[in-house]
Amino acid sequence: MQDWGITVLFRGRNLLRLLGGLGVTLELSLISIALSILLGMLVGAAMTLRHPLPRFLCRLYLETIRIMPQLVLLFLCYFGLAKAFGLQISGEMASVIVFTFWGAGEMGDLVRGALTSIPVHQSESAAALGLTRAQAFRYVLAPQILRRLTPQAINLATRMVKTTSLVMLIGVIEVLKVGQQIIDASRYDMPQAAIWIYGVVFFLYFIICWPLSMLARRLERRWA
Amino acid sequence: MAENVLEVRNLVKRFDGHTVLNGLSFQVKEGEVLVIIGPSGCGKSTLLRCINGLEALDGGEILLRGERISGQKKKLHLVRQRIGMVFQNYELFPHMDVMANLLLGPTKALGRPKEEVIVEAERLLARVGLSDKAHALPRQLSGGQKQRAAIIRALLMHPEILLLDEITAALDPEMVHEVLNVVLGLARDGMTMAIVTHEMRFAEAVADRVIFMEHGGIVEEGAPEAFFAHPRTERARAFLTSFTFTREAKT
Numbered sequence: 001m002q003d004w005g006i007t008v009l010f011r012g013r014n015l016l017r018l019l020g021g022l023g024v025t026l027e028l029s030l031i032s033i034a035l036s037i038l039l040g041m042l043v044g045a046a047m048t049l050r051h052p053l054p055r056f057l058c059r060l061y062l063e064t065i066r067i068m069p070q071l072v073l074l075f076l077c078y079f080g081l082a083k084a085f086g087l088q089i090s091g092e093m094a095s096v097i098v099f100t101f102w103g104a105g106e107m108g109d110l111v112r113g114a115l116t117s118i119p120v121h122q123s124e125s126a127a128a129l130g131l132t133r134a135q136a137f138r139y140v141l142a143p144q145i146l147r148r149l150t151p152q153a154i155n156l157a158t159r160m161v162k163t164t165s166l167v168m169l170i171g172v173i174e175v176l177k178v179g180q181q182i183i184d185a186s187r188y189d190m191p192q193a194a195i196w197i198y199g200v201v202f203f204l205y206f207i208i209c210w211p212l213s214m215l216a217r218r219l220e221r222r223w224a
Numbered sequence: 225m226a227e228n229v230l231e232v233r234n235l236v237k238r239f240d241g242h243t244v245l246n247g248l249s250f251q252v253k254e255g256e257v258l259v260i261i262g263p264s265g266c267g268k269s270t271l272l273r274c275i276n277g278l279e280a281l282d283g284g285e286i287l288l289r290g291e292r293i294s295g296q297k298k299k300l301h302l303v304r305q306r307i308g309m310v311f312q313n314y315e316l317f318p319h320m321d322v323m324a325n326l327l328l329g330p331t332k333a334l335g336r337p338k339e340e341v342i343v344e345a346e347r348l349l350a351r352v353g354l355s356d357k358a359h360a361l362p363r364q365l366s367g368g369q370k371q372r373a374a375i376i377r378a379l380l381m382h383p384e385i386l387l388l389d390e391i392t393a394a395l396d397p398e399m400v401h402e403v404l405n406v407v408l409g410l411a412r413d414g415m416t417m418a419i420v421t422h423e424m425r426f427a428e429a430v431a432d433r434v435i436f437m438e439h440g441g442i443v444e445e446g447a448p449e450a451f452f453a454h455p456r457t458e459r460a461r462a463f464l465t466s467f468t469f470t471r472e473a474k475t
């Protein structure tokens with residue numbers, strides 16, 4: 001058994017520490033996703049306004065987050081703000097800010113797409129039946145918008161879970177960072193641990209993201 | 225003399241300064257079937273859309289049983305509950321099965337008890353030959369089946385007048401017949417209707433009165449027998465001729 005790097009996982013509190021790191025990953029992801037969904041609804045609604053100014057601002061915002069690597073945004077928020085304004089925020093806080101900033105833009109674009117994908121005839125048909133605008137939205141438009149939006153929002157959520165691995169670079173101890181610490185600590189007596197520990201990290205991401213991905217695919221197929 | 229269900233007075237509608245409806249007036253009486261025909265772009269569909277408030281008017285007024293319904297925004301849904309409309313592309317709600325499509329208006333807009341509406345809906349489904357489709361989704365139906373479902377969805381609101389906007393224009397020829405038969409049945413039952421159509425044989429069969437429109441105005445109006453056999457105006461004659469084909473002798 002001496003050659004099996006996996007034994008490192010069961011030394012001391014290593015497994016618990018790794019799961020704790022996963023907890024941090026999930027916590028950051030969930031907070032960012034929840035905020036992104038809320039703010040994304042507003043951004044998406046603003047993107048469908050008739051006035052050109054909000055549309056232009058949203059466009060600018062969306063292009064910015066699409067062009068900027070998330071890592072640059074993280075550095076900008078964590079180090080940049082501290083250097084420029086003496087604003088010291090925790091790595092966790094910076095992560096939530098950046099992922100929400102990114103996620104709300106992407107979510108906004110998904111909301112915009114879902115809103116505009118419903119043909120105008122559907123609201124006319126609901127109106128012609130004598131439904132009020134609120135009833136038409138509740139019974140006719142909202143269900144169709146949600147069916148369009150939900151699978152895509154789930155896919156965005158999996159992307160956000162994966163991308164949170166970057167936050168270790170601003171000092172947040174999430175699952176990947178814990179894995180690295182475990183590998184570093186056993187570098188001399190168990191050099192082959194790296195592949196096993198990273199393998200476990202891979203597996204942990206997999207059991208979070210794969211079911212989400214499958215769910216999105218099933219919903220997409222059922223509601224197509 | 226029967227009461228006017230619908231009265232349109234000097235209706236004007238413009239889109240971006242372009243006049244689509246040029247001050248036209250007509251009435252539809254209780255139990256009457258009015259058929260509106262005319263070339264594409266003459267304003268027929270816009271006319272129907274103005275009647276149930278999907279388009280705002282730029283002039284004139286519309287009365288439903290003598291009560292002015294145009295120019296008000298707040299109670300528009302109450303007006304629309306009294307006017308049924310069926311569209312060219314059915315516009316069933318794709319996320320609901322047929323029965324849910326039928327129940328939505330009567331239960332939510334009118335607040336009628338669901339059980340009562342279901343009984344009526346099943347009777348109407350049977351009448352149009354869709355009894356086995358109550359729990360099918362719209363995408364599982366043929367175009368003709370969808371349009372029959374859309375017609376009874378409008379009927380379940382017990383409208384005082386039914387507006388049909390080119391309801392067979394998107395259908396394959398073999399499905400046109402099944403849909404138009406449903407409408408002929410409604411006409412026999414005394415349903416008040418305003419119908420826009422390009423099916424001339426159907427127009428002749430179903431109409432109590434025909435309006436021929438061109439360039440946003442009424443060119444000719446009359447009984448179907450007279451209109452189709454002997455149109456009075458040159459434009460109506462030319463329009464009707466465009467539906468017939470003659471084979472010239474080979475030389």
